[in-house]
Amino acid sequence: MRFGLTEDQGLFGRSLRGFLADRLPLDALRRLAETGTGFDAELWRGLGELGLHGLLVPEEHGGAGLGMLDAALAAEALGYHAAPAPFAAALVMAVQAFRSAGDAEQQRQWLPRIAAGQARIGLGFAGLAGQTGRAALRLEGGRLSGALDGLMDGGEATHFLAYLADGRAALIEAGAPGVTATLRRSVDRTRALVDLDLAGAAPVALLQSSNDPLAAARRVRDAGRVMLAADTLGAAQNMLDRAVAYANERVQFGRVIGSFQGVKYMCADMATMLEPCRAMVWYAAYAQDAVPEEAAMVASHAKAHLAEVGREVARLATEVHGGMGFTDLLGLHHQFKRITFDRQALGGPERCRHDAAVAQGWVAA
Amino acid sequence: MDLTLTPKHRALREEVDAFIAAHRDAAPRPGGGRKRPDRKALDWQALLLKHGYFARTIPREYGGFGAPHDVIELAIIADAFSRAGISPGIHNQGISMLVPTLLEVGTEEQKRRWIGPTIRGETIWCQGYSEPGSGSDLAAAQTRAAVEDGHFVINGQKIWTSSAHFADMMFLLCRTEPDKSKHAGLSYLLLPMSAPGIEVRPLRTMTGRAEFNETFFTDVRVPVDQIVMGRGDGWHVANVTLKYERMLLGDPNKLQQRLEATRRMMEQPGADGARLLDRAEWRDRLLRLQGEVIAARNHNMRLLTETAEGVDSGLGRFIVKYHGTMLAHRLASLALDVMGSTGLLYEPQGEVAEDDPATTWQIDYMYDIGLIIGGGSSNIQKNIIGERGLGLPREPKAAVPAGRN
Structure with a gap:
């Protein structure tokens, strides 16, 4: 307990x-x-x-x-x-x-x-999670055609799992006939997006065993949202840790800058925003396995809240580093861009909060 | 992470829900703590204590329910009351600050004497901390207590003493060892407000009411055994109390209560028949705050677990007051916006009657500023977070201009 x-x-x-x-x-x-x-x-x-x-x-x-x-x-x-x-x-x-x-x-x-690490599956959720971009797939006679943008983990993927609007998902081999996968480098160079164009591609598997495919798809979406929230938590914590370390070492006016309240308070504000997020992510993750009645609501809330806090921490931590924060020399921007990516993938905060409202019955989907 | 509800927990949840359904008419309006509890509030408190929904883990010999510490049980109870919008009992400085302080550092005699009447709401305490010349710099307190024939004789002045005008007792931080250094010269005394030589002058605040007071001491005599820990230990005891005060001020259950109350208002059709909850821009404001309240509640569960396991939460604890009071104010802000111009009607009832909802929200909205400042202002909290939580260096001392100190 x-x-x-x-x-x-x-x-x-x-x-x-x-x-x-x-x-x-x-x-x-x-x-x-x-x-x-x-x-x-x-x-x-x-x-x-x-x-x-x-x-x-x-x-x-x-x-x-x-x-x-x-x-x-x-x-x-x-x-x-x-x-x-x-x-x-x-x-x-x-x-x-x-x-x-x-x-x-x-x-x-x-x-x-x-x-075994042999199947690396890029996953396209697009329309179902509120991502922008094309999301128009047709499954006819066992063949898949159309376009789906913004697949996650798609760079060097062996397979793509493409979600249809009805919640079913088709698994396609990356090099199969009729499959054109275009790698789009994102602002976060540690994670790419892939745009798929399909012309009569033959799926190797069709995931359709759930009697409520949309509900099953939402569980997949929620698991992804919790992971992106956790990713932002880590990236933001990294930026805060580095801002504190920098404030403890950089000297101006004969003092380490962390002794100035202006700088100290930026760090304190970051910590105040971020620290409760840790428990929020833990609970959202735990709920996916153990609290089904709250799982959807807390997953979307965690994703949205971490996106808001992450954006603030990304800015403040960069600012604490002064001009150095803006350079490539310190590499702080890798985490900054990580946070940028996490915010938009699988739906931005407004969309996530809307889904949280739907999950608790405040409004119809 | 194991939040599995055992059959015992499920039974408790049903029991609390049934209790609320059966007794909700007996409950006073939630909030308060700024007035002396009336008969209704005292009876409600007695009912909650009897069922173990208040002071659940305080030992029976001190007047509590004596249940073993169980984070889930406390969460179930708090959740049931906030969901129903029902008062979870009295929260005042005696209950939320002095009682845990005595449990932590008080003598057996002090625990037996003071905890029971305090948690029943019968004995009301006020806090003698701030002085005109020592606010954020609390340890600079100058109120003196000299020892004469077995008594402390107190002279000086306190300010911002909320509830002093109806309190029975005060816990007082004062200087008993003038020869010792600033922090080592303080003691923490317990004294009755009826003692001769105490004068309480109400301090009218921006709410139009006098929630605060100035308290003057002229040769006030208190037996030397009315002290918590020893002479010179006052700074330590004061900080134990501050720890609990800051947890109280950041209480996530209060945040949840406010969120639920605002949601209920947004579910009511307005004059045009439309509900604000159906409008995306209003709903999103509520949802943003809901996300933050969920984070605060999850964080609180983590802190409760750490406390139960004897882990010092450090940074996790230091942020609570600043985080909670700012969020509370934003919740009140949304509530005012939801009420719009009808929420401008303002008729405080003083000590005698319950305030109407609009007046209550307006008072909360203003009083929240007081809470952001009191108990160690947000700036002091950010110093603590930065220095003790994150390990940043202290601000160097600046010279004081000649003639001022």
Whole structure:
């Protein structure tokens, strides 16, 4: 009966952050971000060795069978270090998609491949989550045609999972005939977006086993929103930590600038906004597994609230660094852009709050 | 994270809901704490204590319910009362600040003597902290207490003593060791407001009422054993109390109550028959605040767990007062906007009767500024967050101009 992390979870978060700190010093991050694909084979392998690929995959399918809170801690660590690694879509939403709408055979076939790091699934949710861009797919005679923009984790993906407007999802091989995937580098060079143009592509699987496909799709959306909220929490915490460290070391007027109330209060304001977000993300993640009646509401609220707090922290932390914060030299902008990305993906805060209102019956969808 | 409701918890939730349904007519209007509890409030308090919905974890020998500490139980109870918009009992300085202070550092005799009547709402306390010359710089307090034949003899002045005009008792921070350094010269005394030599002058505030007072002490005599901890320990005890005061001021259950009350107003059709909750721009304002209240409540659950496990929350605790009071004011701001021009009607009833909703919201909206300033102003909170929470250096001392100190 407690509200907090277990010892194992604390250890898991710390060891993942340690690994990422080791693998992603600024020069390495700068190099990896140049491609803009949001993927690096070596980092991907390393994360697999730490168990990230199969984190949410049930043990019977070769995974660790852990929960959404464990996944949120991983997302937080990835955001903290702005890691160019597929996660929210490829390792959380995709698993959730198979578990909520895949039949037993599809789960048996695909979940072990996800857990092994072999299937890296870019995921397109577009219209269902309120993302902007094209979202017009037709499934006719078992063939998929049309356009879907803004797929997450799509750079170097082996497969794409494209959601239809009715909540069903089609899995397509990346290089299959009729599939044109255009990589769009985003302002966040650690994560790309992919635009799909399909002309009679043949899905390798159609996830349609749920008797309420839209509800199943919303669960996938909510899992993704919690991960993006956790990612922002990590990125914003990184920016705050660095602002505090900088304020403790930079000297002007013969004093470290952190002794000036003007600077101190910027740091205090960031901490005041951000600290309650930690518990909010924990609860939103936990609710996905354990509190079904609140899961949708708190997922959307966490996504929206972290987007607002993240934006403030991103600005204030950059400001504390003065001109240096604006340069590429410190690399603070990687987290700044991470926060920028998280805000728009899977729906901006206004849309998320609207979904929270729908989830508690204040308004019709 | 384990928030699984056991059958015991489910039973408690049903029990509290049933209690509220059966007794809601007996409940006074939520809020208050700025007036002496009337008969209705005292009877309600007695009912809550009897059922363990108030002072649930305070030991029975001190007048509490004596239940073991369980974060979920406390959350279930708080949630049920805020959902129903029903008063969760009396929250005043004695109950929320002195009682936990005595539980932490008081003697057995002090606990047995003071906690019971205080939580029943019978004994009202006020706080003698600020002085005209020591507000944010609380440790600079100059009110003196000299020892003469077994008594402290108090002389000086306090200010912003809310509730002093109806309080029975005061906890007082005063200087008993003038030869010691600033922080080491203070003591924390307990004294009756009826003692000869105390004069209370009401201080009318922007609400039009006198919630605060100036309190003057002229040769006020208090037995030397009416002290919490020892002589010179006053700064330590005062900070224990401040810790609880700041938690009280940032209370997320109050935030939830306000959010729910505002939502209920927005669900009512206006003169044109339309509900504000159906309008996107109004709904989004409410939703933004709801997200923040959820964060505050989740954070509070985390702090309660850490407290129960003996973990010092540090930064997590330091932010509560600043975060909570600012959010409370924004909630009151939305409520005023929802009421619009009908919310401008303002007829405070003073001590005698309940205020109407519009007046209550206007008072809250203004009084919130007082709460943002009191208990350590937001600037003091940000110093604490920056220095103690984040490890930033203190502001260097500036020289005081000659002739001023």
